[in-house]
Amino acid sequence: MGRPFSCRLGWHKWVGRSTSDGGRFKQCSRCDKVDDRSKLPPGAAGF
Numbered sequence: 001m002g003r004p005f006s007c008r009l010g011w012h013k014w015v016g017r018s019t020s021d022g023g024r025f026k027q028c029s030r031c032d033k034v035d036d037r038s039k040l041p042p043g044a045a046g047f
């Protein structure tokens with residue numbers, strides 16, 4: 001599959017990302033998997 005060993009175990013290296021329209025999500029910096037649970041609508045960041 002080509003994914004790093006730690007990612008196959010589910011140990012992703014999540015990094016915070018934001019979309020051009022203001023959405024926020026987490027993405028693994030190793031395998032580029034997106035954490036669907038972290039997706040929030042714009043403006044819902046809790047500030």
Ligand SMILES: [Zn+2]
Nearest residue numbers: 007012028031
């Ligand atoms: Zn990963």
